[in-house]
Amino acid sequence: MKILKKDAVRVARDLIGWQFLVRENDGQLTGGIITETEAYKSTDAASHTYKGKTARNSVMFGPAGKIYVYFTYGKHWCVNIVTGKEDDGQAVLIRSIQATHNLELMRQRRKNKSDTELTNGPAKVCQAMAITGADYGQIIGNGRFFLLPSKKTNKLTIKATTRIGITRDTHRMWRFILQNR
DNA sequence: ATGGGGATCGTCT
DNA sequence: GACGATCCCCATC
16 A cells, blocks of 8 residues: 555554554454554654564564554553555554444443543554454455545644653654544 | 553563 | 553542
């Protein structure tokens, strides 16, 4: 997918408003509209690729369009979309979506949390969409994962802020949030 | 509505 | 052996 081959910071902004979906075993689609993202690059001390290639982060070194999933805090999975050129070591973290497909299944997986708490965090998105380490390296578009362009004809209002939950390179304005949601 | 602290384990030092 | 690209619970306002 062409949009994903650009710089992660650009892609993180561009993906706001796109639909992020998975196909369930029964063929149904689950997911929603991307409302919050963050960019991570190898030149960035907050990135998993900052210290070079390892077994865990290898998929981040390309090609673009693959899924990078990681396990964190002993409990949670988080999902990224690999971006950039071959060997760049960059990706966009999906931090939040606005649920549009298969709400009932997502509520069930999220233990019937309120709708505002359904998919408003990176690990919550993975819980609701049942994304785990089994999805590591999946290619978007011809398997379980799908990205569909924004249907909005009017321009979206997108706010840039510093990233969440990191301790290094905290000043970078690489978090993008859809306004008026 | 907001904030502090505990849980928990794979990955890297 | 330490530390997270986090979530949840509970206390307080």
